[in-house]
Amino acid sequence: RAFEEKGGPSMVNFKMSRGPNSLMGVATAPEEKEGSYVSTRVLGSRHHKSAEAHPLRVYCSEKLARDTGASLPRGVAWLHPTHPLVSNKGYAHITLEGGADCVLRASVSPAVPSTDAIALADEDRYNCHVAEDQTANFVRFAPPADERHDLVDVEIEARVMRPADVAERDIATSSSDISDEDGDDIERGRPAGRIFAEVDGALLLPALRKRLVDRWLCVGEVLTLSYPRDGDDLAFLEGTSLRMRVSRCDTIDATDAAVALGYHCYRGCVVPDTRVYVHAVDDPGAEDGGVCVTVGGGLRLVNSNARGGRA
Structure with a gap:
């Protein structure tokens, strides 16, 4: 309604992911055209x-x-x-x-x-x-001498890479959930959509940490996990493939980062003491029967380790 009062819709300038390297999760693939994309x-x-x-x-x-x-x-x-x-x-x-x-x-x-x-x-x-x-x-690669390198924490968003061979079901798990006309779940504050897979975060986190040890990560970096391609310790994924995206990383504690003038961190190295937070995409975490559950991107992640939720 607001945009109608301003004279109609406006154009938004953006670029879709293109080419063979696009890891778009469950998003709709863009139309293929002649030519190729190179940075x-x-x-x-x-x-x-x-x-x-x-x-x-x-x-x-x-x-x-x-x-x-x-x-x-x-x-x-x-x-x-x-x-x-x-x-x-x-x-x-x-x-x-x-x-x-x-x-x-x-x-x-x-x-x-x-x-x-x-x-x-x-x-x-x-x-x-x-x-x-x-x-x-x-x-x-030579790390800059004037930068901190060891990560205090890293936050990773998970979503389904492609629909798993399981029954698709609504995100809403209770008939008492109330949705508005835009499809948003008012009670839980989560976007409406479909779940293609449910994964136990208590199994996902140690498998992910194993792959991150001594690894340099940057914000926006993507990892993918699937079984059996990436190891027997991922057998709990069954037919589900996950797309993991680094959404945040810190070389100082969050309390110090909040008051540090000009602090900005986009890259660092995962060390044994690095805290790893994992949650479903676009969901900061919510309590469900004492367990942190996050939902989004076709995934319901039980026992999420999310900021603001319980590990």
Whole structure:
């Protein structure tokens, strides 16, 4: 009604996720058109290579694993065993030249065809804004000396990657819930929608922490989890695939952050003491019979570990 009084609807300028690297969860896929999307930052990096940078052609690690039979777990950038970027320890942290937020943990595999190649999983290509068969410049990551690195906490939003093979049901679990004309759940303050899966956060959290240990994370970074692809410890997911997005990270305690002048944190390293909060997308957490339950993105996450809720 308000926009009618102002003379009608206005145009909003935004960009939809496009191309093969889009991890959109349960959102509707955009219409495919001719051409491809490549990050202009990556292109600029390619044309302004420094002496420390290594131009690498991006390969799909899923395809290499299928064709060679090699084990190439996700969350790792795979390089040729003789590549100079990897230290004598057998691993290194690398990033795109030009100051990208995302930091990749690199290791070696004989499945990588040459020293000018890098194998990345779909989520890592998405996080780095690079595409398969594209050449991009990578450098060894050196943490800025004037920044805190160890994360005090990290907050992650979860949603269903694709509908699980379970019965679809309404988010509302009680006939006493009241909805307004826009479909919003007034009593619980949650958006109306559909649930495709229910997951126990008490099982999800330790499995997630196992994959985050010693890993650099940045705000907006995406991880995906599914069984059996990502390990037997995820058997509780059954046919559900989850899209996990880092929504916030802090290198100082929330109390100190609230009064710290100019404080801003967008990246850091997960250490053993890092608190990990996990909840369904767009839901800060609510008590349901003494258990923190969050709902959104096709997911009902029981025993959520959410800010303001109970672990």
